[in-house]
Amino acid sequence: MLRFMPVGDSITIGSAGEHTWRYRMWQHLRDTYGGPFALVGPRETLYDKATEAPDSYEYADPDFPRAHLAGWGEGWQHMAPLIADAVRAHRADVLLVSLGLIDLGFYTNAEQTAENVRAFVAEARTANPRVRIVVLPVIPNVRATNDAPFAAQVTRFNELLAKAVADLDQPRSPLLLASPPPSYAIDLDTYDGTHPNASGEHKIAAAFADAMHQAWDLGEPYTAV
Numbered sequence: 001m002l003r004f005m006p007v008g009d010s011i012t013i014g015s016a017g018e019h020t021w022r023y024r025m026w027q028h029l030r031d032t033y034g035g036p037f038a039l040v041g042p043r044e045t046l047y048d049k050a051t052e053a054p055d056s057y058e059y060a061d062p063d064f065p066r067a068h069l070a071g072w073g074e075g076w077q078h079m080a081p082l083i084a085d086a087v088r089a090h091r092a093d094v095l096l097v098s099l100g101l102i103d104l105g106f107y108t109n110a111e112q113t114a115e116n117v118r119a120f121v122a123e124a125r126t127a128n129p130r131v132r133i134v135v136l137p138v139i140p141n142v143r144a145t146n147d148a149p150f151a152a153q154v155t156r157f158n159e160l161l162a163k164a165v166a167d168l169d170q171p172r173s174p175l176l177l178a179s180p181p182p183s184y185a186i187d188l189d190t191y192d193g194t195h196p197n198a199s200g201e202h203k204i205a206a207a208f209a210d211a212m213h214q215a216w217d218l219g220e221p222y223t224a225v
Contacts, residue, residue, distance in 0.1 A: 002037040004029070005069055005092040007079055009102045011139075011195060011204070012070035015047045016056040021196060024205035025096070026064045032209075032220040039065040040090040047072040075103035076116035083120055087127035095124060095131060096208050100138040100161070101194070104153045114160035121168050121175065132216070134176045134208055137161055142186050142193025178211035 006012050006022045014020035022039060029037055044066045048056035054072060069086045071078065076099045086092065097120075103113040117135075124131050137158040144151035162177055169175040181203035186193050189200030196204060206222035213219050 002033070002035065002094065003040045003090065003092050004037060004094045004096055005041045005067075005086065005090060006039065006096045006098075007041075007068070007083070008070040008098040009074055010047065010070075010072040011101070012068065012098050013043075013045075013047050013054060013072055015049055015072075015195070016058040017060060018046065019060040019198065019201055020046070021201040021204040022066070022068055023059070023061060023064050024201045025208060028205060028209050028222055029219060033218070039067050040092055041067040041069040042086050042089065043068055043070065073102055073106075075099050075101075075107055076113055076120055077103060077107055080116050080120040080123055084123040084127040087124050087131060092128065092131060094212075095133045096136075097133060098136040098204065100157055101141060101154075104138065104150065104157055105143065110153045110157035110160055113157050114164055117161060117164050118168065121164075125173055128173075130172050132174050132176070134178055134211055135161065135165060136178045136204070136207055137180050139180055139184055139204075140186075141190070145186075174216070176211055176215050178207045181207050 026039055045054045046056040046059060047054045059066065069079065069082065079099060100113060104110065108116065121133060124133065138154050140151060140154050144154055165175050165177040184200065184203050189196055189203055191197045209219060209222040213221055
């Protein structure tokens with residue numbers, strides 16, 4: 001049994017009524033992995049914008065393993081203290097991580113955020129020294145189109161993220177940097193300039209799936225339904 005744990009912010013938890021990219025990833029693995037697997041994690045809910053809390057189970061299709069470690073408004077600095085316990089408790093083998101936008105937008109600069117990446121990886125490995133981690137670079141949102149300093153921080157962080165991945169990669173605990181979805185466009189693939197719509201969900205899932213296929217021969221290249 002290979003256990004995947006999605007880790008992320010609002011883009012990963014999703015909100016009421018959505019499928020989420022986690023669902024798209026599950027569909028892809030179900031059809032291409034060829035072995036037993038599960039999505040694992042300590043949380044299952046979506047964020048409900050009406051209650052402003054992560055208390056919704058109103059998935060567009062709830063019939064999939066909904067477990068994750070994601071939170072609306074949470075970033076690397078929030079997940080680093082949680083990841084060891086989550087990996088240990090749920091015996092995660094592969095972490096699929098999409099974090100950083102919220103950090104740079106509200107909490108930490110690029111250099112501080114990169115240090116939290118390193119802390120996150122170290123903590124995950126204390127729980128599973130052989131854990132595999134796939135990290136998605138920050139996809140710029142609508143704010144980056146009219147806030148030049150923020151856009152510069154996103155670019156700088158992605159550079160530091162690539163360096164951290166290269167520095168921390170280990171044969172027994174591979175650390176893999178996914179490629180940003182090449183055709184991702186905020187006017188086509190999000191519903192508000194930040195959060196993915198259906199096409200955006202597919203493209204984020206594809207970024208993770210294609211990285212794992214290319215680097216680890218896991219599954220097959222992503223084909224959107």
